[in-house]
Amino acid sequence: MARTTPSKPAEVDAEPGSQEHAGYRRSTGSARGAARRAELLDRVTDDVAANGLVDFSLRRAARAAGTTHKVLLYYFDGADDLLAETIVRLRDRRISAAFAAVDPQPPTLSARVRALWPVLVDAETGLRVLDQAIGLAIYDPQRHAELGRQASKQYLPLLLSLCPVHWPEQRKREVAAMILAALRGFLIDRLTSGEADGADAGLEALVRALDREEAAVE
Incomplete structure (x- = not known):
């Protein structure tokens, strides 16, 4: 045959x-x-x-x-590879929009972070989808853990670039990690509660903390 x-x-x-x-x-x-x-x-x-x-x-x-x-x-x-690359591409679009939002950069770190917020909560930048991607990483880490790890890899360079240029690298990494964790928490709260008040209040507390951080004695 x-x-x-x-x-x-x-x-x-x-x-x-x-x-x-x-x-x-x-x-x-x-x-x-x-x-x-x-x-x-x-x-x-x-x-x-x-x-x-x-x-x-x-x-x-x-x-x-x-x-x-x-x-x-x-x-x-396969489907998982395509999904992962799609999420990366969607985050790239969101990060490009975020860079545009802080160009020219506002004078303080807190003002630069505040400028990011409207981009992050804009449905057009894929907020709902990216939240679903983090949910997949939590629900099935064996299959989708990279969706969560890749998020940090993509967002941290942006947040590091917002820190004052004269800061030591270690301080930049620490503050960028804090900003990332806080913003991620605010976004999840906003999506799961269906209300903006709690997340907006958290953002105000974050920018006050960043003002104190930037004003601290070197």
Whole structure:
């Protein structure tokens, strides 16, 4: 009996210099392949930003991207890999918006943190989705722990950049970690309580603490 091979997306056969992976051939880094991958990721990110992570699947992602799940398997290592990269892309968009909010930078650290707040609570920057991602990391750490770890890796450089340039690096890291933990807590409280008052009050306490920190004797 003649053997048959699984069908492959046309894009797979069109890519030179590729290798077999999970039944499909994978691009090893051509410029065209990288551009196509980025295009697909942007389309999936747009869908997730609009519709959240509930019922996320490779087939839903394929519909959003205007392609097939086989083509997505050509560019990504399955649904979890695609989900992780989508969350990273969504955070990148949010961080870019946050940088824009503090450019030119306000004169004090507390004012710079306050300038971030409207961006962080803006639904257009993916707040609901990013909160769901942290929930996945807590609920199933064996599968999704990197979603939580990656959040800190992405946000800490932004917060470090807001600290006074003359501060020692250790002090910058300590204060940036405090800001990250506090803002994350305020955002979760805002989302879970459905009210803004508690989070807004917490933000006011944080900016007062940052004023004291910045005024402290070096």
